[in-house]
Amino acid sequence: MLIAANWKMNCLKADAILLASHIKSGFSGKNTLVLCPSFPLLAVVSGVLAGSGIKLGGQNCHFEEKGAFTGEVSPEMLKDIGVDYVIIGHSERRAGNNETDELVRKKAVAAIKAGLKPIICIGELGEERKNGKTQNIILGQIEKSLPEGSGYVIAYEPVWAIGTGLTPTSEEIAEVTGLIKQKKPQIEVLYGGSVTDSNCMEISKISNVSGFLVGGASLDIGKFSKIMNV
Ligand code: PEP
Numbered sequence: 001m002l003i004a005a006n007w008k009m010n011c012l013k014a015d016a017i018l019l020a021s022h023i024k025s026g027f028s029g030k031n032t033l034v035l036c037p038s039f040p041l042l043a044v045v046s047g048v049l050a051g052s053g054i055k056l057g058g059q060n061c062h063f064e065e066k067g068a069f070t071g072e073v074s075p076e077m078l079k080d081i082g083v084d085y086v087i088i089g090h091s092e093r094r095a096g097n098n099e100t101d102e103l104v105r106k107k108a109v110a111a112i113k114a115g116l117k118p119i120i121c122i123g124e125l126g127e128e129r130k131n132g133k134t135q136n137i138i139l140g141q142i143e144k145s146l147p148e149g150s151g152y153v154i155a156y157e158p159v160w161a162i163g164t165g166l167t168p169t170s171e172e173i174a175e176v177t178g179l180i181k182q183k184k185p186q187i188e189v190l191y192g193g194s195v196t197d198s199n200c201m202e203i204s205k206i207s208n209v210s211g212f213l214v215g216g217a218s219l220d221i222g223k224f225s226k227i228m229n230v
C-alpha cells in the first residue's frame with residue numbers, strides 16, 4: 001500500500017524532527033510511506049529520514065519551472081532537494097486558493113515532467129453527496145483534473161470527511177473508487193478523509209483502495225504507527 005501523511009501547516013522544526021524520528025523507528029518497511037511536511041520542513045525531515053526508505057512529498061507546487069512567481073515553489077525545486085511526490089488539488093487548496101480542475105491538471109502535468117509523482121485529490125462536497133451528485137462530480141473531476149497517461153496517483157477524498165471524524169461506509173468508498181478505476185484502471189487510488197488507527201484496517205481491505213492520504217492522524221504517532229504499517 002501507499003501511505004501518504006499530509007502534515008498540512010503543522011509542526012515547528014523540533015516537532016517535525018521528533019515526529020519523523022518516531023515514524024522512522026516504528027516503520028516496518030511493509031508499505032511505501034511518504035511524509036508531506038510544509039516546505040520549510042522538507043530539508044530537516046529529509047535529514048532525519050536518511051537511509052530509511054521513507055519518501056518525501058510536497059503539499060503543492062506551481063506549474064511553471066521558474067520565474068517571477070513570488071511565494072511559489074516549482075516542481076523542479078522539489079525534485080532538486082530529494083522530494084519524490086507532491087499533493088496536488090487538495091480540497092483545502094481548491095477552496096482556499098481557488099484552484100480549479102484545469103489548474104490542478106496543469107500542476108500535475110508539470111510535476112510529472114519534473115520527475116515527481118503527483119497525488120491528485122478529487123472528491124465531492126457533503127451537499128453534492130446529499131443531492132445524489134457524487135458520481136457526476138467525480139466523473140467531471142476525472143475528466144478535467146487528471147493528466148493523460150500515467151505517472152500519478154489519485155486520492156479519493158470526500159471533502160465532508162476531511163478532518164471531521166466522518167467517513168463514508170465501506171460500500172460508498174468501494175462505489176466511488178470502483179468508478180474511478182473503471183475510468184483509470186492503471187492508476188492507483190488512495191482513500192483520504194478521517195482515516196484513523198481504528199478504521200484503517202477495514203478500509204485497507206476494500207478492493208481498489210491502494211492506500212491512504214492521512215491528515216490529522218499522521219501527526220499522532222500513536223495512531224499513525226498502526227496506519228503506516230497496516
Ligand atoms: C487530508 O487532509 O488530506 C485528510 C485526509 O485529512 P484528515 O485525515 O484529517 O481527514
